Amino acid sequence: MSGPATRTARAIVDELVRGGVTDVVLCPGSRNAPFAFALHAADAAGALRLHVRIDERGAGFLALGLARGSGRPVPVCTTSGTAVANLHPAVLEAAHSGVPVIALTADRPTDLVGTGASQTIDQHGLFGTAVRQFATASTDDRRVRAQVCRLLAAAAGPWPGPVHLNVPLAEPLVPADEAWPPGRPDGAPWTAVAPSVPHVPPLPLDPTAPTLVIAGQGDPGPDYDGLPVVAEPGSAAWAGALRAGPWLLDEPALRPQQVIVAGRPTLHRPVQRLLADPAVAVYALAGSGPWTDVPATVRAVGSLPTMLPDPAWYDAWLAADRAASAALDAVLDAGQAPIGLRLARELVAGLPAGAALTLGSSNPVRDVALAARPRAGLTVLANRGVAGIDGTVSTAAGLALAHGGPAYALLGDLTLLHDVTGLVIGPEEQRPDLTIVVLNDRGGGIFGLLEQGAPQYAGAFERVFGTPHTVDLAALAAAVGIQHTAVAPADLAGVLAPAPGIRMIEVPADRSTLRAAHAELRKVIGAAVAEAVAGRA
Incomplete structure (x- = not known):
């Protein structure tokens, strides 16, 4: 016994x-x-x-x-x-x-x-x-x-x-037999627990006022028909959101009177500036957990009431979105934008229907938010709960094993290296069908876009923020027994067909021009949006 x-x-x-x-x-x-x-x-x-x-x-x-x-x-x-x-x-x-x-x-x-x-x-x-x-x-x-x-x-x-x-657990720690299932005590049925879902009253907002929806991970996903939506890729609302929404948030002519926060947006600083604006009334949709209110401006939490938006308000956002998208694509097609943005656009457009996509928490998720055209038919995941790079390879593998369809991940090189053991899978274990696309700029590219990446800090930046490395990703892939291919973004579509097992697609990049390229792109898009807004005045 x-x-x-x-x-x-x-x-x-x-x-x-x-x-x-x-x-x-x-x-x-x-x-x-x-x-x-x-x-x-x-x-x-x-x-x-x-x-x-x-x-x-x-x-x-x-x-x-x-x-x-x-x-x-x-x-x-x-x-x-x-x-x-x-x-x-x-x-x-x-x-x-x-x-x-x-x-x-x-x-x-x-x-x-x-x-x-x-x-x-x-x-x-x-x-x-x-x-x-x-x-x-x-x-x-x-x-x-x-x-x-x-x-x-x-x-x-x-x-x-x-x-x-x-x-x-006290010894002995090994069994005398391998019997399964174990015996159950008499009268010990499974205790079924039905979760209680309280009634949530509608938000006390003006249904006719110019209203913008900001959606992040955990968005409860109601129908926002007739309202402009700026959504992060991990949101349920992303497929129907404005493509260039994050680029439009600082345009004065598009400033809303009300903002509805759905889920937990964490990616864009213009979102936080908007939510902190005392001239904007901020409301939060009730979800499955605490609502997001970083600047402490949320006036009420509730369900989405019936909205009566002015079509002209929505049309203004659509026109600005078209102008910004056209300017963005022109720069991307000319090869003058950061390579991560073009990679994000090409990857999302080239994924097969029904695919799952895991995004790294630094630049990859932001690149998709800034450059990819939102589309239905994808399951998109990013570890934005605490936005760490920990365990992203393992998370992608878990999603792939549960998803049952083609699965992909878009990671930076440091995020990949942080979880190399996620690629170490025993010979008797089920291996996910997972394509890992790695933007390899040999260091921490995102820091170049933050305050510490400013020119006056160049003397310290590369060692303590850029954290360069010399890892050969092809050799790393060989060491863990996975296929490796290096491509340019323009050639990505040709290698995205679903394949069995784990494989790595490396896209080399240079991060030294990242900050300047982003700044120039903001100018180009800003000018195109200003012209579009002026043309409707």
């Missing part, structure tokens, strides 16, 4: 399966051996799909990508000690993006904490307020199953997010 640790692990895994979990990520370890055996048995029985990874940080983001792609809670199981701490970046991203990730962490028995026992830390509440709920697993079969039910309900509830189940 197997010991208490095995029985607890089997009960937890069984209850996760009964609660709808279909994917679990596991990292190897000794203390979580009972989970490793239980998950292996459940996978062999077809009860779930197991993904094994050697790096806990990447494993956490793989779980995040799987959860984003499937809409289901995804546990990531680790051993004790620093293994648990390495989940923290993914837990934070899940918390701020509203993604149901379950940190399932093995622990030493509580009486060993503080004794100097190896690989032992105080894991109680390790993730603090980042998790929606924390529990230390009971040793009673019926109670631990109830705990799992509560944690699943919290992870997938009205405000989805990460939860943490810490499981102290």
